[in-house]
Amino acid sequence: xQRITIxxxxxxxxxxxxxxxxxxxQGRSEAIRxxxxxxxxxxxxxxxxxxxxxxxxxxxxxxxxxxxxxLNQTLHAHHDLTRSTLHVHLDAGHCLEVSVLQGPSxxxxxxxxxxxxxxxxxxxxxxxIPAPVQHRHAVDE
Numbered sequence: 590x591q592r593i594t595i596x597x598x599x600x601x602x603x604x605x606x607x608x609x610x611x612x613x614x615q616g617r618s619e620a621i622r623x624x625x626x627x628x629x630x631x632x633x634x635x636x637x638x639x640x641x642x643x644x645x646x647x648x649x650x651x652x653x654x655x656x657x658x659x660l661n662q663t664l665h666a667h668h669d670l671t672r673s674t675l676h677v678h679l680d681a682g683h684c685l686e687v688s689v690l691q692g693p694s695x696x697x698x699x700x701x702x703x704x705x706x707x708x709x710x711x712x713x714x715x716x717x718i719p720a721p722v723q724h725r726h727a728v729d730e
Contacts (some may be wrong), residue, residue, distance in 0.1 A: 605617055605620055605621065608620050608624075635694035635717060635719060636694060637693060637694055637695030638693045638694070638695065639693065639694045639719060640691075640692070640693060640694075640719070640720045640721065641691070641692070641693070641694045641697055641717050641718060641719055641720050642672075642689065642690070642691045642717075642718045642720045643689070643690040643691075643697045643698070643701055643715055643716065643717045643718070644687065644688075644689055644690075644715070644716045644718075645687070645688045645689075645690060645700075645701045645704055645705070645713070645714075645715045646685065646686070646687045646688075646713070646714050646715075647685070647686055647704055647705055647710050647712065647713035647714075648679070648683060648684070648685050648710070648711050648712040648713075649683070649684055649686070649707070649709050649710045649711060650682055650683060650709045650711060651678075651682050651683060651684045652682050653708060653709025654709075656707060656708070656709040656710070657684070659707055660686065660704060660707060663700070663703055663704060663707075664688065664704075667690075667696070667700045669692065670690045670691065670692040670696055670697055670700055671688060671689075671690060671700075672689040672690065672691050673688070673689045674686055674687070674688040674689075675687045675688075683711075688704065691720065694717065697717065698715070698717065701713075701715040701717075
């Protein structure tokens with residue numbers, strides 16, 4: 590087993606410590622390994638080309654330099670995958686966005702990761718749901 594070093598803010602560390610206590614883990618490392626395994630399994634659940642729908646929710650600091658602009662540009666750059674986004678102002682500095690994505694699992698998961706790893710995004714979660722094969726409606730001419 591290899592040893593690594595990570596930096597966590599106090600709030601996240603408190604959450605991990607509470608999980609250790611409430612779930613009965615032997616220590617932080619065991620809890621973090623379990624959380625990582627669950628996240629990796631979830632991300633690998635569908636083949637890259639499998640059609641899916643994803644709900645991506647992320648809380649971010651609105652005051653982080655140009656973050657709202659970067660998030661918006663990322664979604665626009667992937668307009669073919671973006672179905673809708675809900676933007677909620679929580680307080681003077683924090684916003685919650687919930688984006689609904691649809692498309693092949695690989696690109697949808699990659700876009701989800703791009704959104705959640707932006708500097709200033711404090712919390713993020715994605716739920717990927719297998720979807721029926723996509724079809725386009727004919728446009729009346």
